[in-house]
Amino acid sequence: MSTSNKYWYFRLKPADIRSHKIQQIKQVPILGYTIFTIYIELCALAVEEDEGGVIVIDKTSSERSYIGELSALIGENEKETSDAVSYLKARGLVEVWDDGKRTSIKVPLVINNIGKSSSDADRKRAALAKNEEQYLLPKEPKRKKYGVKQNVWLDDEELKELIEQCKDVAKAIDSVSIKKFYKQTFNGTDFDYCLKVIKEDKSLQKVQKG
Secondary structure: OOOOOEEEEEOOOHHHHOOHHHHHHOOOOOOHHHHHHHHHHHHHHHHHOOOOOEEEEEHHHOOOOHHHHHHHHHOOOHHHHHHHHHHHHHOOOOEEEEOOOEEEEEOHHHHOOEEEEEHHHHHHHHHHHHHHHHHHOOOOOOEEEEOOOOOEEEEHHHHHHHHHHEOOHHHHHHHHHHHHHOOOOOOOOHHHHHHHHHHHOHHHEOOOOO
């Protein structure tokens, strides 16, 4: 038996929230931010309904008006909910109709931005994203063994940089190789160790032009 929990989700795009109609809500004197909050709550409630973007209030289940029922569902003051719905209806941000048995509150923004998923699909998407992220991560440069004791590890870029700075790269690398062999440790990479040897031995250093 599948344990996947199906659910609806709502995508709120930046263009939606910045639209003129929605930005105007916050300009309403005194109630602007309350109306905006109630609008977002209606969006969230509409997503949860089976109708997909439409909040349905059954008149037979309560003696309260649909506004009273709606305010209870979103946890807001009934008067403020009524004012908010009136404002939102006037601007086409919600639509309300009554068939005698139930009141339906349609939220167009939700209908245009709704989708269906499940916990199982979420797990698969997360696994895919993780695989893609690992694939896109820069790969660690491959290192090769160098030195008389074959214990100095350098990648191609590191070797190239040493060649640019050193007259006798083989000698510098062999020096590090022997130091490592006799447990003369260094707090850094083998590349850093080579640079240190070159810096300390002027005979290994190339004369800088200019």
